[in-house]
Amino acid sequence: MPLPHLTRAAAPLTREVSAVNEHGEQDTVSIPAERALTVYVDKRELVTLMTLGAHPELLVLGYLRNQRLVESVDEIQSITVDWEVGAAAVRTHAGIDRIEERTAHRVVTTGCGQGSVFGGLMEEIDSLELPGTAVTQAQLYAVVNAIRLQESTYKSAGSVHGCALFSVRDDQAAMLVFVEDVGRHNAIDTIAGWMWMNAGGDVAHPDKLFYTTGRLTSEMVIKSAQMGVPVVVSRSGITQMGHEVAQRIGLCTVGRATNRRFLCYTAPQRLLLQPALAGPRLRATEVSP
Amino acid sequence: MPLPHLTRAAAPLTREVSAVNEHGEQDTVSIPAERALTVYVDKRELVTLMTLGAHPELLVLGYLRNQRLVESVDEIQSITVDWEVGAAAVRTHAGIDRIEERTAHRVVTTGCGQGSVFGGLMEEIDSLELPGTAVTQAQLYAVVNAIRLQESTYKSAGSVHGCALFSVRDDQAAMLVFVEDVGRHNAIDTIAGWMWMNAGGDVAHPDKLFYTTGRLTSEMVIKSAQMGVPVVVSRSGITQMGHEVAQRIGLCTVGRATNRRFLCYTAPQRLLLQPALAGPRLRATEVSP
Numbered sequence: 331m332p333l334p335h336l337t338r339a340a341a342p343l344t345r346e347v348s349a350v351n352e353h354g355e356q357d358t359v360s361i362p363a364e365r366a367l368t369v370y371v372d373k374r375e376l377v378t379l380m381t382l383g384a385h386p387e388l389l390v391l392g393y394l395r396n397q398r399l400v401e402s403v404d405e406i407q408s409i410t411v412d413w414e415v416g417a418a419a420v421r422t423h424a425g426i427d428r429i430e431e432r433t434a435h436r437v438v439t440t441g442c443g444q445g446s447v448f449g450g451l452m453e454e455i456d457s458l459e460l461p462g463t464a465v466t467q468a469q470l471y472a473v474v475n476a477i478r479l480q481e482s483t484y485k486s487a488g489s490v491h492g493c494a495l496f497s498v499r500d501d502q503a504a505m506l507v508f509v510e511d512v513g514r515h516n517a518i519d520t521i522a523g524w525m526w527m528n529a530g531g532d533v534a535h536p537d538k539l540f541y542t543t544g545r546l547t548s549e550m551v552i553k554s555a556q557m558g559v560p561v562v563v564s565r566s567g568i569t570q571m572g573h574e575v576a577q578r579i580g581l582c583t584v585g586r587a588t589n590r591r592f593l594c595y596t597a598p599q600r601l602l603l604q605p606a607l608a609g610p611r612l613r614a615t616e617v618s619p
Numbered sequence: 620m621p622l623p624h625l626t627r628a629a630a631p632l633t634r635e636v637s638a639v640n641e642h643g644e645q646d647t648v649s650i651p652a653e654r655a656l657t658v659y660v661d662k663r664e665l666v667t668l669m670t671l672g673a674h675p676e677l678l679v680l681g682y683l684r685n686q687r688l689v690e691s692v693d694e695i696q697s698i699t700v701d702w703e704v705g706a707a708a709v710r711t712h713a714g715i716d717r718i719e720e721r722t723a724h725r726v727v728t729t730g731c732g733q734g735s736v737f738g739g740l741m742e743e744i745d746s747l748e749l750p751g752t753a754v755t756q757a758q759l760y761a762v763v764n765a766i767r768l769q770e771s772t773y774k775s776a777g778s779v780h781g782c783a784l785f786s787v788r789d790d791q792a793a794m795l796v797f798v799e800d801v802g803r804h805n806a807i808d809t810i811a812g813w814m815w816m817n818a819g820g821d822v823a824h825p826d827k828l829f830y831t832t833g834r835l836t837s838e839m840v841i842k843s844a845q846m847g848v849p850v851v852v853s854r855s856g857i858t859q860m861g862h863e864v865a866q867r868i869g870l871c872t873v874g875r876a877t878n879r880r881f882l883c884y885t886a887p888q889r890l891l892l893q894p895a896l897a898g899p900r901l902r903a904t905e906v907s908p
Contacts, residue, residue: 345859350892352881359884362859380860467641566777568778570654591640593640593648603639
């Protein structure tokens, strides 16, 4: 079965606005774009997503995947995005079964969440088997450093979340894809879409690690597990539900990862510690809050 | 009409978990609690909110208010929260009209958003008249300083958003209420609930300012305007939709507010600049990114 046909609708990621600073001076600053994209599945309106607009087709594909509305990329014939009308038209080969019923149950999740079929997802999670991937402290530092060096809309305009998928093998950490969006659920959904479109070769290898600038929420942990990625790293902290879900399924969560510091909250057996790489301990007074 | 009867269900706001740090040491760290609270209106299930759990009754009240499901606090007879079963039972005096239809349209908003009746909200926004409140640079600095000094779950456990309502009058800035939650939409909804329960006297005065740790999204701007608060301050930046909506309705947005620095993005006529208070300019190399 051929991959779905996707348009490549592009739109500017930032716009300039004027602002007044604390010295009373007029400044021109960049802010991230934010667009409404209404998704139609076989001509039926499904949802409106607010997005930066970098990869709208992959976002829609990943949204359908992570909401469990399609089970395989083969079900999609095409996704056509037209920014003129702010619409993404999804065409399926055979329609989506019981779509009305399956999108009826709403849960407002914590972290930039959307109404997801949460109860259903948790049941599915328990039946998932995560690969036995482990990551070394050196690889973890390589991930944090790669993110630091990444050119990004965040650097130029702020106010977006970033997500990246890494391959961690042979003591290396290679960034496969980096996505930003105004909502972090969009960024991870876009990566899910990308993984479906690039499912051969390297992506299939069970050596994956996920990086997110956002908090380690249950939603992030669940989506990562669904995509078969057993290690999630963040510069932020973890929420209680994120912690509970990660512990239950043995997914390794690493938070507060900046420079050489981090905290591994769950599944530490997946993290091969190399404390010598951490450098000298800071004195208590030097520890940032 | 008497105010609704609210229970005062309390639950611990943090829990301790163990984590492994970069030196390979086991640490005990606090993380914010996160609870599922299913809202029933007159015994009919409405939505499940994920919350820190500090003020569940005010959260539910403000959620109903900000979703425009109730028009006046008088419509509510009682809100009873029972953490044993994770439920909030809302009893109304006369039912909510067309509740099924009014909760059917879903939009996934950018910032920790929930499916809100977004189109409808925008129409309403255009008919709102914001009070002529202005704020001085000194008051703005007082707001930022009050937030800095506030004891918080964020300081002890991280990973939560904070919101505060200030009264800005006679060159003073007084914090009326400070709320944190795992999702910032919850924090602002809780303040909306608090405002309804404390609608007399000071709260009615049109001298209000809103502070949020989160980004200045359209959702934040719209909710603030609905609550009659014409100035919103954040330590984060602004999104494009937040910028557009704020500009359209003349709401003053101030972002990147830390220490003595800030950027006023919209309605600068509401900000009485006192550049002498800003202190000396930093040289370009000292400016943080």
